[in-house]
Amino acid sequence: MPLIVMLMLLLTACTPAVGNQPVAAHAGGSSAGETVRPASQLVFEPDHVNAGEAREGDSATVFLRVRNAGDQMASIVDVTTSCGCTVAEPEERLLMPGGFTRIRLTIDTFAKQDDVQKWVELTDDQGRRSRAWVTLNVTANPHLDATKRSIFDGQCGSCHFAPAAGKSDGQAIYQAVCLMCHGAGGEGAYAPKLAGLRDVGALAALIAAGTGSRHMPGFARAQGGPLTADQIDALSRWLATLDE
Numbered sequence: 240m241p242l243i244v245m246l247m248l249l250l251t252a253c254t255p256a257v258g259n260q261p262v263a264a265h266a267g268g269s270s271a272g273e274t275v276r277p278a279s280q281l282v283f284e285p286d287h288v289n290a291g292e293a294r295e296g297d298s299a300t301v302f303l304r305v306r307n308a309g310d311q312m313a314s315i316v317d318v319t320t321s322c323g324c325t326v327a328e329p330e331e332r333l334l335m336p337g338g339f340t341r342i343r344l345t346i347d348t349f350a351k352q353d354d355v356q357k358w359v360e361l362t363d364d365q366g367r368r369s370r371a372w373v374t375l376n377v378t379a380n381p382h383l384d385a386t387k388r389s390i391f392d393g394q395c396g397s398c399h400f401a402p403a404a405g406k407s408d409g410q411a412i413y414q415a416v417c418l419m420c421h422g423a424g425g426e427g428a429y430a431p432k433l434a435g436l437r438d439v440g441a442l443a444a445l446i447a448a449g450t451g452s453r454h455m456p457g458f459a460r461a462q463g464g465p466l467t468a469d470q471i472d473a474l475s476r477w478l479a480t481l482d483e
């Protein structure tokens with residue numbers, strides 16, 4: 240039976256609405272070129288939530304509290320998250336001035352380990368946004384070691400597999416399917432730093448076959464991954480040029 244991490248946010252931190260910044264570029268999001276708009280009056284309180292621990296493979300449920308800090312009725316028209324592994328559902332969409340609701344987040348923890356961070360962004364009826372961040376510590380689950388599941392499967396594949404299709408430039412392939420875990424310049428993020436690795440052959444072998452864990456699966460077609468041999472070659476050559 241899946242362990243459900245229930246986190247009820249009970250206390251109001253009484254942060255003024257102006258403290259909620261407009262959407263800013265954040266690790267993991269490709270926010271370059273995003274226009275800065277006024278922040279939504281629908282504010283997350285608090286906007287950083289520690290969701291505790293979950294065992295890999297279990298789903299974690301977290302509630303985020305949203306308050307209408309404005310003096311007009313406002314509604315939540317959309318809620319997006321940084322990774323499709325996280326589903327967000329507002330309990331109410333229309334909020335009176337001063338009113339509250341909760342957004343229920345369900346995080347599929349498959350292939351995660353240690354500390355992960357997700358953002359959640361709501362858009363109101365004026366097109367304004369606010370963001371919250373959730374951190375979760377994912378603990379090891381030995382029962383998953385024999386799993387056939389992969390981040391390339393099903394709906395997960397719409398972001399972790401499909402975007403590589405048709406790309407031949409090393410950097411473009413990297414941005415499509417590697418950046419989200421290894422950071423924009425290979426500096427390391429959720430996954431280790433790649434910048435500074437110079438051995439093209441060794442890189443190609445690791446990319447093709449993976450590291451033997453579901454956290455870094457083999458990306459070669461023969462392994463069920465999205466990349467052709469030519470793509471792996473172009474990607475490895477480009478990676479080997481990155482400065483530390």
Ligand code: HEC
Nearest residue numbers: 267321322323324347349350351355357394395398419429
């Ligand atoms: C809409 C695109 C999208 C979909 C769909 C998607 N992901 Fe992701 N995934 C991302 C992005 C972007 C990141 C990096 C930003 C972040 O961590 O949220 C990421 C990060 C990850 C990571 C790195 C660890 C982490 O969570 O920070 C894992 C593991 C992962 N996804 C697994 C999955 C699984 C499993 C599914 C299917 C249930 C899935 N993803 C569906 C876009 C997606």
Ligand code: HEC
Nearest residue numbers: 390416417420429430431433442445446450452454455458
């Ligand atoms: C879902 C997250 C995720 C994605 C996407 C991902 N990696 Fe990884 N990668 C990892 C993790 C985590 C490790 C660390 C080893 C492990 O846990 O298995 C790793 C390890 C590696 C290593 C070995 C590094 C070393 O020093 O030994 C290389 C090389 C690598 N990845 C390259 C890539 C490339 C290139 C891509 C895109 C084709 C990619 N990775 C996509 C998570 C990811």
